[in-house]
Amino acid sequence: MCPKEEEEAQEEQEEFKDPKTAIDEKCAETAHCAHARKELEECTQRVEGNPDTKETCAQELFDFWHCVDHCAANQLFAKLK
Template identity: 50%
Template sequence: MGFETKMLTYGEPDDEKTFVFQDPLEAIRSKCEQTEHCVHAKERLEMCEARVSSRSNTEEDCTEELFDFLHARDHCVAHKLFHNVK
């Protein structure tokens, strides 16, 4: 997901330029989701979601697995994000 800004320049209407800005947080999150620890946590979350969705009457939810995955991803992001922000 990026932000698009259209900027008109002086001259002909054909001179319109499009700039796409990408949020560095999204790029770093996607890289961190590929690390070994995050992949393992995501697999546990997906297994839990499959188990819960296969049952018709259950009180189980996957909150713990979701928080484990988000914690692992955010831990990775925290170490990399501020090196990219100026």
């Protein structure tokens, strides 16, 4: 690649914004995902407050992202070209 092509490719990458990121952020704040978000936040506080715990909050994290993905799915596929 010549320097000009490299510069153009880099500019294209900088301009691209993944629509999934914005959709995920909106979905994470919806009432639909509020319960899962609350459970994750409570678990995180428990774990951070007790360094001797073996709890990982993995299930709460999976539940939260499942909710976000479920919310985002319809919106995301509508944006595909």
